[in-house]
Amino acid sequence: MPVALDRRTRRDADVRQVSMEEFLAVDFPDLVARHGEFVANGIASLDAPPLAVEIGDQCWSFTPDGATLAVSPGRAEGAVVVTFSEAEFSDWVQNQQSFNAMLVARELRYRGGSERDISIWDSLWLALLEGWPVVDDGIDFLDRRGEPLDLRRLFTPGDDPADIAHFLREAGFLHLRGWIDPSDMAKVSNDIDRALEYCYEGDGRSWWATLRDGTRQCVRLQQFSRRSATSVAILRGARWDSLRQALAGDEELVGPSADDNGLEALVKPVGVTVGASDVSFHRDCHLGRHAYNCSSPVVGIAVTASGEANGQLRVVAGSHRVLIPVEIAKTAPYLPVVAVPTEPGDVTVHLSCTLHESTPPIVEERRVMYTGFALPPRENGTNGNRKLSELRERVSAILLEHSVGPETRP
Template sequence: MGTDTRGTGLPWVEAIAGSFPRYSFDEFHTIQLPALNARNAVLLVDDLAGVPPLGFRLPGGRAFTWAATADGIRVVEGEQNAETLVELDETTFSSYLNELLTASGSVRTERATVVRGSLDGWKRWQPATRSLISGRPIYTDAVRDTLVGLDGEPLDLLRRFPVDGDRDEMRHFLDTAGFLHVKEVYSPEEIASFREEVEFVRSRTTPGDPYSWWSLNADGDEVVTRINYLGRHSEVLQELCFEPRMTEFARLGNPAFRVCDDRLDGPMVFVKSSDIVKGDGDLGWHTDDGIGGHPVLCPLIQAGVQLDHADPENGQLMVLAGSHRYTNHWLQWGEEGNLPVVRLETEPGDLTLHFGDLMHSTPPPVGRNAGRRALYYKFSEEKTFEWVPPGCHYNDALFHADATGKVSARAATH
């Protein structure tokens, strides 16, 4: 997890909200939402068919209910017909509309309370809300028609580009599919050195370290699954932030990208282990702005240096191709239907790239002795550096003590 090294209680998170347009609760419901619906209803009608009404209520009692209709969204004053009712203040409501908070992020940071119904009831409306305001369509299997190469032919989503591959083709593939797989970027000697450094950092990392994530396996052992800010113990892994090959490939996503060497968790390593039963060793479908912060963090590239073979046995990255260009429902494994799921099989020395707002997942390894390690380096635009201070991450908002004083840092403690 990221850490607010300044110990300031995250006032910069609130300052970010202050730099975005402030929505009036009443004006949005009575004027802006109907106008947005007239413009973008075609994007959401099919998605919302049959979805129960959602209500929002201010602490003082003022409330509006959103109902799905054949014409999009109809707003009714009051809360009586809302199957799911959310109470939040006007600042949080505005942050939700600005994509600075998601439904999950609003609840998990205790900025909103679901007083009737369920969080899932609120989340069900979220893609339509995002589409209503932004004009981005909702992700469905219709995306397949857009996954087309420069030659007009469907993309080979399992394509692995050579290091000297055509940069225009690589850039188009990354922009269109949201990910890229480049073969043999790093030599066996370089990978051996990186592995040695990772193991040294792991030897210096213990449960309770605020810069690491820990999980429990089936034997009851606590195992490290992620270590952030690797430069605390390894100059080699810190200097890799500025390695020219990685920088060039990351900037295929945006020529203005710079590496997040001192914030957003800095250089980090994921370690996949078998038989994880508690904690975040295995991650379901998600985006890196899952609690919010989309306009702050995105576009963002995750550059992954593969230290071990990745496949179902040893653990692998899965992505939903093209999902970074859409608003997305939160899926469980097995709910993908006909969506273009891509399972990346990589070798040591390969470099993978994916956008942070691409839906991606790291399911449990099926082998008994998995140990796949992958280094990750984030690249983002200058705006991210202006908003997020060194040593911090937008997700720090999650890691505050709750009403009982508990902080989510280790699987053994929550």
């Protein structure tokens, strides 16, 4: 069944300091009664080890117990052990940050297991908190009439908006053509060239990567609307608003804003060796806060063509419905992986909780812009998370500091 865009179940106004004792007494019994089966099924299907959580000098283990999840004091045999401070644990059990966020920040302390185990437990824990199944042998992809969905379908403005909205919710992504004049993309590419002249490392509005020859190149231009009147005109046009309405369906979406922070331009060169340029499978909510923000449609505009030669978007269809772990998606996906080759002016959409990646260019560079639509704000809904926002902006610097290649996932 397709899922609604609005999956927000938590509000920042309700965030509190949670100890392990309080979590086990107040939160865990209800969560395990409702979602324990999802966790137990995931552990069995993915051959996950138990999870042991250390806080100070105390330790608790989470293990399968028949068709559900159980917790007991001490370290279970064969467990992967994660060590938390009290503040880290409190954030983790409220989906304020994930294991992946702590891995990216080089702050996760664990032993007795692999990064694959950590990735699986990232998904298992979110399954416990949110009731999002990690495995589902019965998943299918159907159109509004109950017929098999063509996952490579391309939608135009002439298609039924209800079919567009349904496809997005069913598959987690879209490929669109005819919503933007392709001739505008040459103008946008020229705007990118001019904007690059004003960028320098440390300017606070650009990301940089190292190429094979040792040179540094700007790969992400933030605040791009300041430099591209053509792009702003696209985002303010009637056709773009009709796209917003088509994606929203029976729900509500706002934006995108044509202000300083509403648009980014990405340049994806050949031969990146260090830096966040072509990022392998990840969710945009994978640092945390899925339950506070998801799911928003993330919109890409192809400035140049994309494909196997110069890199392209690939998505894991249905990964907003089945919580396949990132490491499993990278090595042995059990959901369909779909490449989305584009022509200049094509539009791609993926939900913020859909797994996706950018493959690296082999022959020539690729250019793309990213913006998005958002769910309407809720009263006392979200104040954001400053730590995660700062972490996202530091990803490029962290990768450079640790000389990590482009396959690393933020």
